[in-house]
Amino acid sequence: MTQPDFSLSPVRAIVTGHSRGLGAALAELLLERQIAVLGVGRSLHPSLGQSERAASAPQFVEASLDLADPAAVEQWLASGTLQRFAQGAQCVLLFNNAGTVDPIAPPGAQDAGAIARAVTLNVAAPLMLANALTSVQAHERRIIHISSGAARNAYAGWSVYCATKAALDHHARAVALDAPAGLRISSIAPGVVDTGMQATIRATNVDHFPTRGRFEELKQTGKLATPEDAARQLIDYALSDGFGALPTTDVRELAQS
Structure with missing residues (x-):
């Protein structure tokens, strides 16, 4: 299969957890803006990578990778795939979106393996990817922690x-103090988004998650943001001149500024 030629894409984006929810919305909206996308996750996107969609997403490539497996992430980074995708771009965006809410339980009732998987997926993998991106030769690199x-x-x-x-x-706060040349970073809360994670939360035993009712109410009253709306706000900010002015922020704060 012929690989896309990304040399004509001055802005490129890496999106983890790109196969569903917020990650899928990010990948799709970035492509609509003619931004090349490298999707990274355990599952492939259900349509973007299919042959019948290839013509509509010529600047899309994906890698099947379990981001909760640190050895696999290390091996993938050593392969140079990320570096080759980003090399020579005017601006490279890294959306560290993949994550898990499990285990949902009080201490003593949490599965040890689930704890290790969550820490690797939610923390180790984003930090490993951020470190790799920092060494890429691109005019500007922007890291967006979700x-x-x-x-x-x-x-x-x-x-x-x-x-x-x-x-x-x-x-993000510490990296902002390091301030490597051409690097900006921000850890952004996207609001409460209607994704599979929310379904997991609503299905959790209330004994393990006492505030479940609040999230049920948000769903019932239509107060959850759509993945598309949240993705649009995140992309707008990531591409803005003001990105990284604050190392941590919230899309709801951005909407008010």
């Missing part, structure tokens, strides 16, 4: 999720 309100507000039952998202926020 954070959460849970990074800044504690929730019973979400100790692992809260901790991992807070880690992304603090990583």
Whole structure:
């Protein structure tokens, strides 16, 4: 299969968890803006990579990779795929979107393997990708961590999720202090988005997640943002002159500014 020629794409984007939800919306909207996309995730996009869609997404390529497996991520980075995709671009965006809300449970009821998987997927993989992108020879690199309100507000039952998202926020703060030439970073809470993660939350035993009712109410009253709306706000900010002015922010704060 002939690989796309990305040399004509001055702006390129890497999107993790691109096969569904917010990640799929990011990939699709970026392509609509003529931005080349490298999708990275355990699953392939259900349509963008198919032959019948290839003509409508000529600047799309994807890699099947379990981001919760640190050895696999290390091996993939060593292959040079990310570097070849980004090399020579005017601007490269990295959307660290892939993540998991599991395990949802109080301490003592959390599966040890699920904790390890969450920390790797939510923290280690984004930091490994960010480190790799920083060394790429591109005029400008912009790292977008997809954070959460849970990074800044504690929730019973979400100790692992809260901790991992807070880690992304603090990583962005520290990287901003390092300030490598041509690098900007921001950890952004996208609001409460109507994705599969929300369905998982609503299906959780209330004994493990006491505030489940709040998320059920958001769904019932139509207050969840669509993946497309959230993706559009994230992309607009990522491409803006003001991106990275604050190492942590929230799309709802951006809408008010």
